[in-house]
Amino acid sequence: MRKEWEYLLDGVQKPARYTGGELGSAMKDKAQIKVRYAFCFPDSYEIGMSHLGMKILYGLVNERKDAWCERVFAPWVDMEEKMRANGVPLYALESGDPISEFDLIGFTLQYELSYSNVLNMLDLAGVPLRSRDRTALTPLVIGGGPCACNPEPLADFFDIFLPGEGEEVTNELIDLLIAHKEKGSTKLEFLRDAAKIEGVYVPAFYDVSYHTDGTLQAVTPKETAPTKVKKRVIADLDSVYFPKQFVVPFVDVVHDRAVAEVFRGCIRGCRFCQAGFIYRPIREKSSDTVNRQAKALCDSTGYDEISLCSLSTSDYSEVETLLPQLLSWAPDEKINVSLPSLRVDNFSESLMEELKKVRKSGLTFAPEAGTQRLRDAINKNVTEEEVLSTAAQAFRGGWTSVKLYFMMGLPTETLEDVAGIAELAQKVVNEFYHNPDKPKGKGVTVSVSVASFVPKPFTPFQWEPQDTMEQLAEKQKYLMENVHSGKIRVSWHQPHTSFLEGVFARGDRKLCDVLEEAWKRGCKFDGWDEFFRFDAWMQAFEACGVDPAFYANRRRDFSELLPWEHLDYGIRRAFLAEENRKAHESVTSPNCRQKCSACGAARLNGGHCDAIQ
Amino acid sequence: MQFNEVRVFFTKTGMAKYISHLDLMRCMTRALRRAQIPLWYTEGYNPHLFMTFARPLPLGVESLCESMDIRLVGEMTFREIKTRLNDALPRDITVVSVAKPAHKPTEIAFADYEIQLYTDDPAALLQAMETRFAADTLPVLKKAKQGKRRVEKETDIKLNILTFALAQQDDGVTLTVRVTAGDQNNVSPALLLDALTANAPVAVKHTDILKRRVLLENGEAFC
Numbered sequence: 088m089r090k091e092w093e094y095l096l097d098g099v100q101k102p103a104r105y106t107g108g109e110l111g112s113a114m115k116d117k118a119q120i121k122v123r124y125a126f127c128f129p130d131s132y133e134i135g136m137s138h139l140g141m142k143i144l145y146g147l148v149n150e151r152k153d154a155w156c157e158r159v160f161a162p163w164v165d166m167e168e169k170m171r172a173n174g175v176p177l178y179a180l181e182s183g184d185p186i187s188e189f190d191l192i193g194f195t196l197q198y199e200l201s202y203s204n205v206l207n208m209l210d211l212a213g214v215p216l217r218s219r220d221r222t223a224l225t226p227l228v229i230g231g232g233p234c235a236c237n238p239e240p241l242a243d244f245f246d247i248f249l250p251g252e253g254e255e256v257t258n259e260l261i262d263l264l265i266a267h268k269e270k271g272s273t274k275l276e277f278l279r280d281a282a283k284i285e286g287v288y289v290p291a292f293y294d295v296s297y298h299t300d301g302t303l304q305a306v307t308p309k310e311t312a313p314t315k316v317k318k319r320v321i322a323d324l325d326s327v328y329f330p331k332q333f334v335v336p337f338v339d340v341v342h343d344r345a346v347a348e349v350f351r352g353c354i355r356g357c358r359f360c361q362a363g364f365i366y367r368p369i370r371e372k373s374s375d376t377v378n379r380q381a382k383a384l385c386d387s388t389g390y391d392e393i394s395l396c397s398l399s400t401s402d403y404s405e406v407e408t409l410l411p412q413l414l415s416w417a418p419d420e421k422i423n424v425s426l427p428s429l430r431v432d433n434f435s436e437s438l439m440e441e442l443k444k445v446r447k448s449g450l451t452f453a454p455e456a457g458t459q460r461l462r463d464a465i466n467k468n469v470t471e472e473e474v475l476s477t478a479a480q481a482f483r484g485g486w487t488s489v490k491l492y493f494m495m496g497l498p499t500e501t502l503e504d505v506a507g508i509a510e511l512a513q514k515v516v517n518e519f520y521h522n523p524d525k526p527k528g529k530g531v532t533v534s535v536s537v538a539s540f541v542p543k544p545f546t547p548f549q550w551e552p553q554d555t556m557e558q559l560a561e562k563q564k565y566l567m568e569n570v571h572s573g574k575i576r577v578s579w580h581q582p583h584t585s586f587l588e589g590v591f592a593r594g595d596r597k598l599c600d601v602l603e604e605a606w607k608r609g610c611k612f613d614g615w616d617e618f619f620r621f622d623a624w625m626q627a628f629e630a631c632g633v634d635p636a637f638y639a640n641r642r643r644d645f646s647e648l649l650p651w652e653h654l655d656y657g658i659r660r661a662f663l664a665e666e667n668r669k670a671h672e673s674v675t676s677p678n679c680r681q682k683c684s685a686c687g688a689a690r691l692n693g694g695h696c697d698a699i700q
Numbered sequence: 701m702q703f704n705e706v707r708v709f710f711t712k713t714g715m716a717k718y719i720s721h722l723d724l725m726r727c728m729t730r731a732l733r734r735a736q737i738p739l740w741y742t743e744g745y746n747p748h749l750f751m752t753f754a755r756p757l758p759l760g761v762e763s764l765c766e767s768m769d770i771r772l773v774g775e776m777t778f779r780e781i782k783t784r785l786n787d788a789l790p791r792d793i794t795v796v797s798v799a800k801p802a803h804k805p806t807e808i809a810f811a812d813y814e815i816q817l818y819t820d821d822p823a824a825l826l827q828a829m830e831t832r833f834a835a836d837t838l839p840v841l842k843k844a845k846q847g848k849r850r851v852e853k854e855t856d857i858k859l860n861i862l863t864f865a866l867a868q869q870d871d872g873v874t875l876t877v878r879v880t881a882g883d884q885n886n887v888s889p890a891l892l893l894d895a896l897t898a899n900a901p902v903a904v905k906h907t908d909i910l911k912r913r914v915l916l917e918n919g920e921a922f923c
């Protein structure tokens with residue numbers, strides 16, 4: 088039987104994004120299923136299919152006999168247009184059924200600029216946008232992922248957020264939903280029980296009040312809701328579920344390879360990096376587990392590349408055991424091992440030797456700031472010498488292009504720091520020409536990628552003002568005046584998108600109306616330059632009487648109640664405040680292996696943190 | 701390196717018709733790897749599987765007669781290859797047989813298609829298509845490349861159609877047709893439909909196109 092939407096695929100771009108039927112996709116008999124789960128990624132298929140978290144939860148739910156998890160992505164604009172013109176609602180790829188018929192509609196919230204797509208997908212599905220307008224028990228709209236650490240700008244649209252790691256809580260929630268469906272409960276009855284599960288945040292169970300200056304006055308729990316919702320933490324990564332099979336896409340997606348997760352958390356404590364704080368405490372997998380999971384995935388998918396995934400792979404304590412393990416079978420099977428997120432400072436000679444055996448992709452360093460003073464302020468413990476000596480080492484190893492990542496608009500940044508970016512890039516260029524046996528006839532390319540810094544919740548910079556777009560434009564201009572070599576290529580993100588990202592990252596519930604208004608004005612795919620409509624966004628803020636600068640560019644007082652403080656990510660507020668104070672004095676903190684700074688995250692994991700020796 | 705050339709015949713039906721040729725190659729590579737068939741890899745810094753296809757199938761066309769040639773470097777029976785590959789392939793791609801190649805893909809001369817055209821007025825569509833086919837010539841604009849420029853050239857494809865049958869259905873028209881399919885004279889189903897439905901008084905809502913067989917000059921099946 089052909090579904091009515093099938094013929095829509097004639098003439099759309101890359102139709103294989105909408106067909107399902109990929110190897111590894113889960114097909115089930117609806118008659119056996121008690122809960123149907125539409126796992127939505129609010130961006131294109133190519134981006135969503137590259138995401139490890141989705142693969143984990145997809146596999147985890149489909150291990151169950153009584154539940155069926157299916158994938159849903161934001162259709163590209165040509166497909167959406169056809170769907171709307173023909174009255175075809177958003178459907179899930181496996182069954183082809185409309186997701187409005189599902190029990191759970193789950194969104195993974197990876198970045199703020201995908202929020203307009205969340206609304207657009209709900210609308211395309213024919214599901215009322217606001218939680219209060221969905222009166223039946225199902226579909227329930229739930230959200231997880233890193234942005235669930237401050238989901239307030241989405242609070243009116245979601246029934247439940249799941250801060251933290253999803254492996255355990257997803258199953259608990261499904262069990263509870265099955266029980267309530269069988270009892271014929273109302274949505275309120277279900278939510279009352281759900282709110283009792285650790286790691287379940289029901290936004291409707293909190294009353295929010297504001298001071299006259301617009302800052303938060305109080306967030307008051309009601310019903311069964313706890314005062315603070317603790318994020319969920321998986322205690323043991325060796326025993327937690329990890330997929331043996333991925334859905335292998337037909338079309339070329341962004342990361343099209345097998346992925347083995349190595350550890351969670353990060354020992355570095357870079358003060359700008361939200362991931363470095365919200366995924367704490369540090370938990371590692373044993374190298375045997377990683378090796379076994381990597382091998383199983385390569386066998387089942389047929390991929391010819393395995394990538395190790397973590398925030399900083401060279402900090403993995405067993406990296407020197409793992410690499411030889413992987414290299415004992417991967418090359419024989421024509422499989423490349425790739426190691427993203429390597430750091431420069433602990434790039435040992437022996438690791439370098441092993442690396443020569445893996446694919447020579449571009450070498451990337453992330454000094455993040457141009458001067459030592461600013462690197463100290465952000466606690467990026469990389470020295471110029473380390474960058475230069477590693478670059479020299481890499482050039483000797485045959486590399487001819489290097490990518491350097493920087494941020495602009497960091498707290499305490501001056502024009503001197505901006506010029507430092509150009510100077511450091513120039514020194515890397517010089518390093519190449521100092522190499523006596525540089526490859527003949529080959530030049531060097533140093534690509535400098537400059538992102539605009541966006542202050543995020545649960546970081547030491549959560550109180551800091553973000554640079555205005557004018558300040559950033561000025562700094563960009565100044566940077567270019569200081570680049571004097573054709574070997575240096577500079578690129579940056581649009582300051583407009585960073586501004587919007589900053590507003591939503593630290594936003595409160597007043598932004599729900601703005602988001603809906605912007606979506607009504609046609610905003611979607613905000614992360615894509617060709618669709619981003621800054622003017623429409625600004626009109627939406629104006630129409631709702633909300634000043635975006637209040638969220639992005641305002642310095643918060645330490646005494647201010649922040650919109651995400653009823654969520655408990657383990658990290659102590661006092662620790663963050665202390666880190667902030669040290670930043671302003673350009674004082675570094677030791678990394679977690681050198682010394683535990685008692686950040687507080689281990690509290691959510693029975694006091695355990697793998698970085699504490 | 702010693703190797704045995706092997707031809708794999710497969711079908712690509714259902715939603716698999718939306719898999720582009722490039723994506724199909726990637727999909728096959730992975731299936732061959734999963735199936736752990738002992739295959740010959742090209743030499744060099746970035747070795748890849750040797751694999752060639754008879755003729756890329758256009759996007760949106762289903763087929764019962766696709767084939768690809770691979771090179772074995774170890775022993776494996778044809779039956780074993782077929783079973784393993786079918787276990788490793790996605791839902792809508794299925795291996796029907798594996799054999800030693802007898803003919804070169806360039807010897808393919810004809811192809812049989814079965815095409816359903818859906819419309820609100822089947823009688824009118826049938827009549828229009830019959831009229832087009834009954835004329836002495838069947839002209840159609842063919843996209844071609846002239847150097848770097850893309851041009852449209854009018855071509856007559858009347859002589860490229862060897863057999864032709866139309867049947868009226870409740871919801872449309874069924875066209876069964878044999879056309880030339882050589883390297884120089886291939887007639888794609890899209891071109892054929894352009895030619896036949898030009899001037900049709902009713903809109904074709906959508907089509908199902910199935911490639912049934914490919915044949916040699918002497919009318920025997922390509923194998």
Ligand code: SF4
Pocket residue numbers: 354367368369679680682683684685686687688689696697698699
């Ligand atoms: S508990 Fe200590 S070692 Fe672990 S992440 Fe926090 S500061 Fe680092």
